[in-house]
Amino acid sequence: MILKKIYLSWRPGKGDGRYLVGVFSRENSSGDDILFKYQADEVVKAKEKGFYNYPEFPDFDKEYRTNLKTALSLRLMPKTRADRNNYLSFWNANVNGLDWFDELGFTQGELATDTFEFLAEYPKKHNGIGINFVSSVAALSHLKLATDCVNIGDKLRFELELENKFDKSAVKIFKRNDFIGYAKRGHNLFFHKVKNDEIDIRVTNLEKNGKMNQIYFSVRVFN
Template identity: 40%
Template sequence: MKRVGNIFLIWRKGPGSRRIPVAIIKRNSSEGTKFKYIQENLKEAENKGFIPYTGFPDTEKVYKENVLEILSQRLVKSERNDLSSFYKFWRIDPEKKTDKYYMLAMTQGLLPIDNFEFLADFNPKKGLNFISEIAGLTRTKIESDFLEKGDILKYVLDPKNEQDKNAVKLFKDEKFLGYVKKIHSRVFHKAKGPIKVKVHHLERNGVITRAFIEILL
């Protein structure tokens, strides 16, 4: 079983808005990499302003050619001066840094110019280690000094959540912080044993504005 399963293209209107999976990216050894829109989610996204991803304009087509080449525009450039720090932050296996699918899954393809994310459906294989982020901080408004890097967080599965049956709540002590990002949360429901959740990096502005977490098996 591979650690990285399918990757979902996530779109949201803006910070604080609900994340909507709008497409799925699948890779296998015989057919390569495919990109397909998730039809049942498109209407909700389009009502909120979503337009098709550049390079994949036809929402009814299954794309089978040049998928990773198009998506590789989201990946870090090898000439970056801080490349080693970037790899360390995202817990990149140096032996896999040329694997575009792996890199997209691990770094989430985040860019400051749009509202897309690429979130992988990870499998609970021993040794799995990836970076995610606490969702919902715009609502919980956690005090800036409440969390510190290295804090170990508690988690609770939330299968009755009306918006996402794979939701996972995060807590420090008894204080509710928010949720594991959509899709990333699935690994908690698939795991047979405990998962460790550790605060990885924080951004603050009066309150905690972003909280990256490290998820380890």
């Protein structure tokens, strides 16, 4: 059990900004005692863009504590799936000791039928071992990067953008001196806990079809 907090992210559509409309918190280290509640300020902004609610959590003023795993079961890869190990490996989630809550955060719980994501606030280390997770670059649709701007295995770096008027926790991602996008909201909070020389950021996968659609990268904290 590694994760203590996962943000429920929503956006109107692909390419739009993310709103962290809710947060799941692990109440104690015993595992399954999870609390979900909405973040009122983010909900207000998201409603202006068309947000209603997360269907299984309809009441904005309620704190949800029971049957959360059942409510989120479609977001988790079934243990009977033949490709489960490959899926977990893609997300660096095939390590011992992860429970369903950790798996949800590491794999982000995306479905093709909506625009929700489950974005973990990663610790720097767990039990003295550096964290290792996978994320993807945000804002690609706005930057219109060349399809050959990065390659699998490329080393990346980050810079905090403290004067960003839309998100005070914004983090810019670079290949050398070339700006390639932002860290996702939620994941960006991790980068405020570390320095570039404490971590290794590498491109792990690319999706492109005439344009750069997605850049996945791994983050590993040095022990």
